Amino acid sequence: MSDKIQTIENLSIGFKSQNGREVSILKDISTHINKGETVGIVGESGSGKSTLALAMMGYTKQGLYTISGQCLFKSNNLLNMTDRDLEKIRGKEIAMIPQNAGQSLTPNLKIGYQIEETLKLHSTINTNDRQLKITELLHKVRLPSPNIIAQRYPHELSGGQQQRVAIAMALAGSPELLLLDEPTTGLDVTTQAHVLELLNEIAKDTDTSMVYVSHDLGAIAQVSDRVIVMYAGEIVLDGDVRDVLSVPIHPYAHGLLNSIPKLSLPGLPEAMPGTPPQLEKNIKGCSFFERCDFATDKCKNSKPELFIPMNKKMKVRCFWHNKLSEKQRKPKYDSNSAHKTKNLDEVLKLDKISITYSKQSIIDQLLNRFSEKNITVKDIEIEINKGETIALVGESGSGKSTILKSIAGLLSTKNGSINFKKTISLSSDVRNRTNSQLRAIQLIFQNPDESLNPSHTVEEILSQPLKLYFQLSGDKLKENIIDLLKKVRLTENYLYRFPRQLSGGEKQRIAVARAFAAKPDIILCDEVTSALDVSVQAAVLKLLQDLKNDMGTTYIFVSHDLAVVRAISDKVAVLYQGRLCEFGPSSEVYKFPSHPYTEVLLGAVLEPNPDLKPVLTAEDRVEESPPEIGCSFQSRCPRVLGEKCFTETPPWQFSKKGNAIRCHIKIENLFKQQTSKN
Amino acid sequence: MFLLILKRLGLGFITIFLVSVIIFTGVEVLPGDACTAYLEREAKGELLEICREQLGLNTPAIERYLSWSYNALYGDLGYSLSGEKPINEIISVRVRNSLILAVTAILIGIPLAIILGIVTALWRDKFPDIFISTFAIFSMTIPEFISATILILVVAIWLNWLPGIVIVSSNSTVLELLPNIILPVIAISMVMTAHMLRMVRSNIIQVMSSDYVQMAKLKGVPYWKMVFIHVLPNGLLPAINIIALTIAWLLGGVVVTEVVFNYPGLGRLVIESISDRDLPVVQALALILALIYVGVNLIADLLTLVVNPRLRTLQIRK
Numbered sequence: 004m005s006d007k008i009q010t011i012e013n014l015s016i017g018f019k020s021q022n023g024r025e026v027s028i029l030k031d032i033s034t035h036i037n038k039g040e041t042v043g044i045v046g047e048s049g050s051g052k053s054t055l056a057l058a059m060m061g062y063t064k065q066g067l068y069t070i071s072g073q074c075l076f077k078s079n080n081l082l083n084m085t086d087r088d089l090e091k092i093r094g095k096e097i098a099m100i101p102q103n104a105g106q107s108l109t110p111n112l113k114i115g116y117q118i119e120e121t122l123k124l125h126s127t128i129n130t131n132d133r134q135l136k137i138t139e140l141l142h143k144v145r146l147p148s149p150n151i152i153a154q155r156y157p158h159e160l161s162g163g164q165q166q167r168v169a170i171a172m173a174l175a176g177s178p179e180l181l182l183l184d185e186p187t188t189g190l191d192v193t194t195q196a197h198v199l200e201l202l203n204e205i206a207k208d209t210d211t212s213m214v215y216v217s218h219d220l221g222a223i224a225q226v227s228d229r230v231i232v233m234y235a236g237e238i239v240l241d242g243d244v245r246d247v248l249s250v251p252i253h254p255y256a257h258g259l260l261n262s263i264p265k266l267s268l269p270g271l272p273e274a275m276p277g278t279p280p281q282l283e284k285n286i287k288g289c290s291f292f293e294r295c296d297f298a299t300d301k302c303k304n305s306k307p308e309l310f311i312p313m314n315k316k317m318k319v320r321c322f323w324h325n326k327l328s329e330k331q332r333k334p335k336y337d338s339n340s341a342h343k344t345k346n347l348d349e350v351l352k353l354d355k356i357s358i359t360y361s362k363q364s365i366i367d368q369l370l371n372r373f374s375e376k377n378i379t380v381k382d383i384e385i386e387i388n389k390g391e392t393i394a395l396v397g398e399s400g401s402g403k404s405t406i407l408k409s410i411a412g413l414l415s416t417k418n419g420s421i422n423f424k425k426t427i428s429l430s431s432d433v434r435n436r437t438n439s440q441l442r443a444i445q446l447i448f449q450n451p452d453e454s455l456n457p458s459h460t461v462e463e464i465l466s467q468p469l470k471l472y473f474q475l476s477g478d479k480l481k482e483n484i485i486d487l488l489k490k491v492r493l494t495e496n497y498l499y500r501f502p503r504q505l506s507g508g509e510k511q512r513i514a515v516a517r518a519f520a521a522k523p524d525i526i527l528c529d530e531v532t533s534a535l536d537v538s539v540q541a542a543v544l545k546l547l548q549d550l551k552n553d554m555g556t557t558y559i560f561v562s563h564d565l566a567v568v569r570a571i572s573d574k575v576a577v578l579y580q581g582r583l584c585e586f587g588p589s590s591e592v593y594k595f596p597s598h599p600y601t602e603v604l605l606g607a608v609l610e611p612n613p614d615l616k617p618v619l620t621a622e623d624r625v626e627e628s629p630p631e632i633g634c635s636f637q638s639r640c641p642r643v644l645g646e647k648c649f650t651e652t653p654p655w656q657f658s659k660k661g662n663a664i665r666c667h668i669k670i671e672n673l674f675k676q677q678t679s680k681n
Numbered sequence: 682m683f684l685l686i687l688k689r690l691g692l693g694f695i696t697i698f699l700v701s702v703i704i705f706t707g708v709e710v711l712p713g714d715a716c717t718a719y720l721e722r723e724a725k726g727e728l729l730e731i732c733r734e735q736l737g738l739n740t741p742a743i744e745r746y747l748s749w750s751y752n753a754l755y756g757d758l759g760y761s762l763s764g765e766k767p768i769n770e771i772i773s774v775r776v777r778n779s780l781i782l783a784v785t786a787i788l789i790g791i792p793l794a795i796i797l798g799i800v801t802a803l804w805r806d807k808f809p810d811i812f813i814s815t816f817a818i819f820s821m822t823i824p825e826f827i828s829a830t831i832l833i834l835v836v837a838i839w840l841n842w843l844p845g846i847v848i849v850s851s852n853s854t855v856l857e858l859l860p861n862i863i864l865p866v867i868a869i870s871m872v873m874t875a876h877m878l879r880m881v882r883s884n885i886i887q888v889m890s891s892d893y894v895q896m897a898k899l900k901g902v903p904y905w906k907m908v909f910i911h912v913l914p915n916g917l918l919p920a921i922n923i924i925a926l927t928i929a930w931l932l933g934g935v936v937v938t939e940v941v942f943n944y945p946g947l948g949r950l951v952i953e954s955i956s957d958r959d960l961p962v963v964q965a966l967a968l969i970l971a972l973i974y975v976g977v978n979l980i981a982d983l984l985t986l987v988v989n990p991r992l993r994t995l996q997i998r999k
Contacts, residue, residue: 094901
């Protein structure tokens with residue numbers, strides 16, 4: 004084997020809790036990173052993966068301290084070095100690429116300066132060479148016109164560009180070890196695929212060792228040689244990426260992998276029951292005991308060690324790993340639970356709605372004229388039937404949330420109408436809607452932390468829609484609330500809890516219960532699972548599906564995650580720059596022929612399989628505003644026909660199976676081009 | 682950028698205009714007028730008529746507003762009733778006196794507040810922070826009239842180091858005034874510094890725990906370099922507006938302190954003219970104070986625009 008660049012020995016990091024007890028976040032971690040190797044560290048929130056990555060730079064967040072163990076970088080223990088010595092290593096020999104590049108770049112300093120700072124600190128080259136080097140670095144991370152970017156401030160760049168700048172900054176010191184903390188979380192799918200490709204190239208070209216921390220097994224699969232799976236501050240599985248992902252012999256890794264929705268498999272993924280144990284809890288046995296299907300008394304009373312079983316190449320912390328290696332991964336996808344109730348009553352129709360965020364000129368306002376310029380969302384026509392789940396998909400800026408807001412009446416439309424149950428035309432202003440119209444449409448938001456009032460108990464939160472729409476009170480009210488809790492698989496015990504006393508998944512369940520309290524016809528779901536861990540996501544998706552089957556509710560589901568959309572929706576609408584590109588049954592949208600943009604999106608999806616590489620066809624670029632004439636996708640489309648695409652709005656074409664594609668290319672030709680390539 | 686400055690200036694003018702209207706109508710709707718207020722019990726018959734004639738109070742309100750604001754625009758604020766002197770003359774001396782007090786307090790208090798704020802933030806929860814913060818809370822909570830009185834008692838009466846109250850006349854020279862301002866400045870600075878210190882401290886603490894400061898540490902930027910380049914410019918930005926408000930407050934005359942020390946500044950003039958029922962002076966003072974607040978805040982806004990690149994571009998895009 005090659006040399007070890009970093010060795011971690013028996014590392015425990017923790018904090019003092021309020022009652023003075025020592026609580027560990029990392030428990031007795033021992034591992035190493037080899038030269039030139041990329042190690043993926045995967046785990047859900049609270050598993051300690053970021054703390055481990057920071058410890059590899061000798062950094063512990065405020066309030067945390069090293070309880071025992073060491074982090075050896077070239078035989079020096081980083082954790083007892085002086086700040087002076089650490090400053091020489093950080094940024095030069097070990098560099099960090101942070102999770103949120105936008106917040107990790109100092110707002111008042113130009114990009115060029117921030118990169119130059121690293122160069123100044125860690126190299127002896129002169130001013131001229133430094134400027135050249137900055138251009139070279141920005142060029143290397145494939146930013147267009149590096150000299151202009153260097154003069155910009157961080158807020159003037161897009162998310163993808165900021166992430167690239169962070170990578171360039173980390174590369175400035177030519178580090179031997181690169182730590183990446185969720186570097187692509189929060190980026191659009193296509194941007195994410197491009198950034199990962201760039202990282203892979205850097206790893207290959209420079210022989211840098213990398214530690215890639217992420218909750219996303221798809222991303223981990225694309226970049227890593229080796230994977231470490233963490234659970235509750237411990238390493239539970241450690242081995243070659245292909246071994247770990249094909250036969251995950253730890254039950255947690257197994258469950259994690261199964262809870263990811265995949266493009267190739269329609270239907271809902273299998274949810275993992277339970278939540279990770281509380282940090283403060285003292286666990287005698289295996290930390291995964293409570294959630295494990297294989298658990299026995301032995302697991303409860305004694306702690307399994309991390310060891311390499313016979314005939315295996317990976318380390319595992321489980322007594323019963325054999326059971327899992329025998330039982331090959333057979334995902335139990337209930338594909339029939341989706342696409343059930345087919346009821347062809349139309350409940351909502353968006354009739355050519357257009358929405359604009361830009362202010363209209365005073366003259367236009369006075370004449371009540373509608374200016375055609377800068378329309379955020381244009382001519383959206385969608386019919387939604389009762390009991391269907393419609394998904395709106397697209398990257399950031401595609402207008403999907405904008406449409407959702409206007410259905411809810413939070414954003415007024417400039418043109419077109421929203422028709423409810425064929426006869427009722429909904430006002431585009433929420434203040435003009437009747438009580439029953441308001442009740443009929445409910446919203447679930449992305450982040451339950453922000454959508455639940457922190458000073459209300461669960462009971463108060465759930466009682467509000469019941470009081471408002473059904474005038475319930477007293478025992479009747481309480482009965483209904485308990486009933487709602489049961490529906491979202493929570494018990495009565497939750498009644499008097501505050502949102503801060505709930506886990507992320509529980510909070511989102513309360514948000515779901517609140518939406519269902521109004522007995523709505525339509526529920527608008529805005530990225531409802533993107534703030535959740537994958538195992539929790541699977542459970543919430545399952546819950547939504549079950550409730551829909553019971554109550555016949557219609558969902559309008561907004562998401563950037565194509566795999567999630569595939570799992571839950573009956574019909575999919577693909578949006579680019581506020582224009583509809585493709586619309587049809589989800590089984591068809593995910594097959595060719597597709598709109599070229601759908602094709603680009605599908606190509607960029609990361610599957611948790613190292614041998615399925617994303618296909619990158621279109622340039623990764625952020626457009627400021629949609630083009631005024633022609634096809635909305637004209638400037639990024641890999642299949643541009645010619646002049647027509649830039650001057651004429653493409654016509655709708657219909658395939659035999661019922662999906663509509665808006666493109667100038669004849670549908671037969673699209674199919675030929677797309678299938679011949681792959 | 683240029684357009685933006687113009688826009689802010691325009692808004693400033695509109696504010697001043699609105700304030701002038703409000704002041705004028707406010708004085709107008711009060712029962713009685715300048716003459717009845719001034720003449721008091723003799724406000725009847727011929728005497729009252731003559732007074733009104735002199736002051737032009739018989740013309741319609743709009744006409745009077747127009748002439749008042751027109752004159753004010755050219756710097757003429759009219760005549761006071763009690764002293765029968767031009768208001769400009771009365772006020773300009775007071776403005777000078779208040780300025781001396783304010784500028785001294787600003788020069789001492791603001792740098793002190795910023796430095797102490799930084800110190801307390803960087804040594805958070807350590808000895809310097811605990812010591813300074815406790816002291817700050819004390820000087821914030823004790824009202825000025827108490828601290829001022831104690832200062833007079835200790836420094837002027839027990840120790841006999843400085844004059845306790847100002848006994849020089851309002852038109853005395855700067856040099857004559859100087860020894861008199863030491864105690865008022867201390868009294869004012871105590872409250873002002875404490876307030877600003879706490880703001881600066883919490884801003885800096887917030888920036889210190891931001892992602893970009895963590896990133897700077899992980900880049901290997903030495904501590905003090907990080908503090909000066911990454912922390913302070915961002916942490917002190919919000920302080921500009923706080924400083925502006927404090928300066929406006931100071932220039933507007935620190936009423937309580939001026940009264941306690943018998944200091945001949947704007948603040949005391951406000952009290953005096955109100956108790957003398959000298960309405961023209963009250964009116965003029967209100968206008969000047971509004972001008973000071975708008976002006977100082979305008980400068981602060983423009984300064985923030987210059988220093989904060991984020992605000993600059995965002996505003997232009999709109």
